[in-house]
Amino acid sequence: MSDINEVGATAFFIAGIREQEKDREHPLFEDPYAEWFVNDEIRAKVRQVFTALPEGMELVRYRSGLFDDIIRREIGNGMRQVVILGSGFDMRPQVFQADGVRFCDVDQDAVLAFKGRVLEAHGVTPCAGIPCNYLEVDLAAKLVEAGFDPDAPMLIVWEGNTMYLPEELIHGFLNRLREGIRSFRIAFDFFARSVIDRTTGDENITATTDAFENTLKVKWLTGFDDLSVLEERTGLKAVELGSLLDFGKRAAPDYPTDIPQLELYLYGIMSHGEG
Ligand SMILES: C[S@@+](CC[C@H](N)C(=O)[O-])C[C@H]1O[C@@H](n2cnc3c(N)ncnc32)[C@H](O)[C@@H]1O
Structure with missing residues (x-):
């Protein structure tokens, strides 16, 4: 690790x-495997961030439920x-294994290697994996090597990633996907720009963002208010735009009405080809 x-x-x-x-x-979702990756040190960090700011935890819960919902639907x-x-x-x-459905994980070498060791220790065979920095490789070619059919549609799930990447790299990456893959849909989450810039005017939102970044020693760099810039810069077509609050309203009978971040944490689905 x-x-x-x-x-x-x-x-x-x-x-x-x-x-x-x-x-x-x-x-909001079932993930019986998550505990395999967690130890007491990680539990302490989760407590450290969320004891004072419990709203932040809801964002990840609702995000996980949302992406489950998208994958199930697709x-x-x-x-x-x-x-x-x-x-x-x-x-x-x-969780979603089904006859005829092929999955592939893409992540940094060290992350996939660790995940593989954990799964094997529990007697679970990992799905196909592409260890790489996905910003630096020809991902379309790597997917073909991993057994994906370049002529059949793909769903690309890009959860919890865009906020860490400079905006120009996001544009370039999506353009390369469009050039390399005939037909796909890509689903991803992002914060409104005001969350990233700390201009919401809500101290609690800024404190949650700061606590997350400081505890995990990362930076959130990029946000979007809608999909218009991405449509312009990448040639992908916006198919769906919503917020975690929208998801909560349709999926969770007890969704919280007092967490403003849920409305500022957005998701989009964009498509290329017949995707
Ligand atoms: C916040 S985690 C999200 C993990 C998962 N998608 C989820 O929502 O539970 C971000 C993951 O993306 C991976 N990642 C970020 N940028 C990457 C890149 N350029 N190439 C490969 N993996 C990357 C990180 O290694 C990390 O595992």
């Missing part, structure tokens, strides 16, 4: 939140290839 860098280490923290979902009265609509980009300890390849 010591060779995993700070951005990679955020995956442990997310697992530390996900493992607690089973204790909720109304769970597979239900016939999607047979799912790429989990910046996968960390996402276990959806196991």
Whole structure:
């Protein structure tokens, strides 16, 4: 675990939140595997950030539920290839395994190696994996090497990643995907710019952002208010735009109405080709 860098280490923290979902009265998702990636040190960090600012924890819970919902819906609509980009300890390849549906994890070498060791220790065979910095490789070619059919549609799940990347790199990466993959949908989350810039005027939101960055020693760099700039700069088509609050309203009978960040934490689905 010591060779995993700070951005990679955020995956442990997310697992530390996900493992607690089973204790909720109304769970938003099921991830029986999350606890495999968590130790007491990680639990202490999760407590450190959220004891004072419990709202922050809700964002990851609602985000996890949202992406489960998207993956379930897409597979239900016939999607047979799912790429989990910046996968960390996402276990959806196991949670959503189904005949004829192929999954592939993409993450840094050290993260995938650690995940592989944990899964094997529990007798679970990992799905296909592409260890790489996805900003620096020809991902389309690597997916073909991993057994993906370049002529069939793909769902690319890009959860908990965009905020760590400079905006220009996001544009360049999405352009390369569009040039290299015939037909895909990409689903991703992002904060409104005011959260990143600390201009919401809400001290609690700024304190949550600061606590997350300071404890995990990472920086959130990029936010978007909608998908218009991404449409312009990447040629992808916006298919869906919403917030975690929208998801909460449709999926959680007890969604909180007093957490303004839920409305400022957005998600988008963009498509290329027939995707
Ligand atoms: C916050 S975690 C999110 C993990 C997972 N998607 C989730 O939501 O639980 C971010 C993950 O993305 C990976 N990641 C970020 N940038 C990456 C890059 N350029 N190449 C490969 N992996 C990357 C990190 O290593 C880390 O595992």
